[in-house]
Amino acid sequence: MTAPLRLSTVILPVYRWNEAGRAVWQRAEELGFHAAYTYDHLAWRTFRDGPWFGALPTLTAAAAATDTMRLGTLVTSPNFRHPVTLAKELISLDDISGGRITLGIGAGGNGFDATTLLKADEEPWTPRERADRFGEFLTLLDQLLSEPAGTTYEGRFYSATEARNVPGCVQRPRLPFAVAATGPRGLRLAARHGQAWVTTGDPKLYETGTPEQSVEAIGDQLTKLGKACAEAGRDAAELDKILLTGFTPDRGRPLESLDAFVDFAGRHAELGFTEIVIHWPIAESAFAADQKVFERIATEAVAQLG
Template sequence: MTSPLRLSTVILPIHRWHDGGRARWQRAEELGFHAAYTYDHLAWRSFRDGPWFGAVPTLTAAAAATSRLRLGTLVTSPNFRHPVTLAKELISLDDISGGRITLGIGAGGNGFDATTLLKRDEEPWTPRERADRFAEFVALLDQLLREPAGTTYEGTFYSATDARNVPGCAQGERLPFAVAATGPRGLKLAARYGQAWVTTGDPKLYEAGTPEQSFEALRGQMAKLGKACADAGRDVAELDKVLLTGFTPDFNPATRAGRRPIDSFDAFVDFAGRHAELGFTEIVVHWPIAGSDFAADEKVFERIVTEGPAQI
């Protein structure tokens, strides 16, 4: 019996569009991935000193180059985005793609995005302020996309005066939100606004933890999501549960060289099957990048997506 588990990919925006960029998005569609996402950053980790292109233009080009593949960010954050301008870009993307956009959205981290727009003597946001901003960001963005005829809002961090987004989303009332969260406040937002929930696992386990510890941590996160949904009067089954791989100890190349789930077809089928039993409905793998933590055999990668779902 075929599993309902969907496989998706993340294509980092590091390739010039006419030199491998477009080909990867088109190949993702040919292989049968459910969705292809990209990261919405100004720069990111070890890729900071190399090419890194904008998420929205990349997704716009991908929308024009594909016809069936779902597309989205994984994830967008308030670090350098404003709900009013983001909403305008999203309805445009949704229109160009024919209603294939999912907005992955999270509170953001302490990387380059968090400091690039700051003045030299300005301190980065504290974790509390980041959470406060995220809550207001999601609420306003939801309102902007649901009320295309005009939104007026005044909050602590964001405001809008008769902001218009006519004709609204191509996907009905609003395009889907995939909310990345592990803490209580974020999970509450996922339960209230999300059509999907996203996790990368417990980051504290990546370097020193075990796959077994990671699995139990994910089980705990799943239980907390269920409680948040119950508190919100919502059935947790309504939400897709998305695991973005690459950040749990199973995938650490320093400690799992040659034994990562992405290194062999059978290992991935086992990994995906166990996590599907945990409740995940979508697993996202990174498109292979040679010389990075996401390096992988492309033949194995392609076999995973073309043959894996039938074996999970």
Template structure:
């Protein structure tokens, strides 16, 4: 996870290229207008950043983790994604979620508008994902929905990846898990936010296991095998969040216990000094080069 906090000419390019050199399978970035403790510092747009990263790398998969309806519209997002998939040669994964209640949720509201309720957020998310799926797979789309419209929208030639670029759907609730089961090629979790501050690592592992079980149930209802979906854990939001980056052995233990649950992909934040994601860069790089080997491939 490479946060878009560096000017491209002042280390931004080098970080993405170094991620590829280290052998990472994929590199993602947040898709926000600003985020928490980074709000008053540099923060660049996700799509332009990924476009630049696509031209600076050749193998690395690239993507958002995650984008949301907070400030996106399916029609314009689809056009950008098709372009990005073309520029990257088919290396894009779209991480997508319902969005939170932070800065993105209110940045576009006028003075008399109120932030979306959780129900409205879920409603919008469902319509957003289904319309985006159509926009990325059909040459021409017309849609009149409750929240989004598309009138004779053309998206030719479509994605390089067929039938479209993969969706990694971030979800833990019933409605979101049903979306993941229907539209996702991957599923994303950050763990259980209810136990982030007060829970234990063991409780977190158990909670993620229950999430995977519920994903399996949603897939069964949709007529899909849950094994068809990659299962992605974005670290940094479980109890003892710095543990995976404290040493290679700590990472191997952390990754191994989550692999046994069924997690396929562990996402680590590239260290940012003097921030919530501060970590030893030398240890981080050694995890990339030695950690996977210790896990057996």
């Protein structure tokens, strides 16, 4: 029997906690979202010159302000993090939340995070180096969270010497990884380490593609994920499939009405997605949407999808 589709949201870390942040995260739980995620960036695109807070402190506050909703990053990357310090923060966050944390994680990309820590004469990572770093980062992080008594690791980019994370995660053997990937190397990592796989669709179709082409491309990604899982000796059905919306040719149209969203979600559920994530509305941004329509989608869409 097919599991029911779950609906989650992304709340960008743009709110002062005591002014609006707490209320937004609590409202997300009241609306019944399966999970609420946030971006893990130092700054992001058009939001660069406005308020932007740290992901893990925000999630810690959200964990204290909510009771049942899952929480997580969507996504963390190696751009400005190290596996040893990230693991310590994650076991702490998993403990504070009572075992409600999912780590969305990906290779990262170009942009503010990729250059903020560089010296003036340093070149940004090449795509190959980024992929190499991600593979090593994810492997070490998996070990750090799964073996809390102590981890020693020596790699090309990252190392650890008797790194301890006692008592480990509340969730065993560790908190789940939702691995964002579309290329062959990333999909192999998702198959090896992931409890879920994340996609935003095919970025080449965002500007000029059609919704139909997007669905076809995402279906192809799912096929490739299945092959990667088979090569890793896993059943692809073991992994949740998460679609982060807002980056397909549909853009914000699925949030224009309940019917539009149900149609969009239904087409992707048929592909095999188990979770669809929509952005909490932010006025005068790429994520602008009618709050009343958004809340109706949150409370009614899953039931209509059956």
